[in-house]
Amino acid sequence: MHAIRWERAALGITAAAASFAGAGIIHTDIDDIVLVGDPWTEEQLASIDLNADGVIDLTLIASYVPGPGSGGPMANAYGFDGFGTSHFLVTSWYREAYAASFGELIGPPGPDQEYTQNASFKDSWTTLPRDEGAYFGVRFLIGDEEHYAWMRISAFIDPDRDYAMVLTLFEYAYETTPGVPIRAGAIPAPGSLAALAVGALSLGRRSRR
Numbered sequence: 001m002h003a004i005r006w007e008r009a010a011l012g013i014t015a016a017a018a019s020f021a022g023a024g025i026i027h028t029d030i031d032d033i034v035l036v037g038d039p040w041t042e043e044q045l046a047s048i049d050l051n052a053d054g055v056i057d058l059t060l061i062a063s064y065v066p067g068p069g070s071g072g073p074m075a076n077a078y079g080f081d082g083f084g085t086s087h088f089l090v091t092s093w094y095r096e097a098y099a100a101s102f103g104e105l106i107g108p109p110g111p112d113q114e115y116t117q118n119a120s121f122k123d124s125w126t127t128l129p130r131d132e133g134a135y136f137g138v139r140f141l142i143g144d145e146e147h148y149a150w151m152r153i154s155a156f157i158d159p160d161r162d163y164a165m166v167l168t169l170f171e172y173a174y175e176t177t178p179g180v181p182i183r184a185g186a187i188p189a190p191g192s193l194a195a196l197a198v199g200a201l202s203l204g205r206r207s208r209r
Helices: 192-207
Strands: 002-008 011-022 025-037 043-048 058-065 072-078 086-091 113-116 118-122 134-142 145-158 164-175
Touching: 043 164, 058 164, 086 118, 134 164
Parallel strands: 025 058
Antiparallel strands: 002 011, 002 043, 011 025, 025 043, 025 164, 043 058, 058 072, 072 118, 086 113, 086 134, 134 145, 145 164
C-alpha cells in the first residue's frame, strides 16, 4: 500500500492507495486527491511517496496568492531538498511541466526540455484538460538510483469557486528498473501494447469517479 499524505491548512490526513506491479512497472491507483487554492484556504498541498519507501518524493500544491500583480491562482510541484527527491520534465523556456501524450516515452529530456526541481502545472495563462487531466514526467531517486515515472494530473481555474485553482491527482506509475524510460499511461498488463490499451480504456472511468 502507498501512503499519501495531504494537508488542508494545518490538518494532516492519510489516505490509502492500491498498487499493482508487473512488467517492470508499478502502478498506483488512488481515490482522486483534489487540492483547492482559493482566497480563503490560500493553499493546499499533498506529499507523495511514489514507491512507498517512507521518503516523500514530491509535493503538489494548489495555491492562491491574493493581491494585485501577485500571479493569482497557481498549481505547482516541488521536489527539492525539504520537499522530496524528484525532478520534473519541463519545457526549457518557462519551466512549465511538460504534458506528455498518451504512450509518449518519458526518459532523458528531448530538445527544448529539461528536468528541474520544481515545475508549474498551471497558472493564469495555461490550460489543461479539466476532466481527464494530462500525463507528466518525473525522475526520482530510489536510494541513489534514478527512476522514471508518470503522473496523471488536471489543473484548472474554477469560476464557480471564486476562480480558485483546483488540482487533481488521479494516478501514477513508475519503472522499477533504474534508468529505464516509461511510457505515459503505461500500467502493468501482459505485453507493453496491452498495458497501454488498458490504460486508455480506464482513463475515462477514473476521471469520472
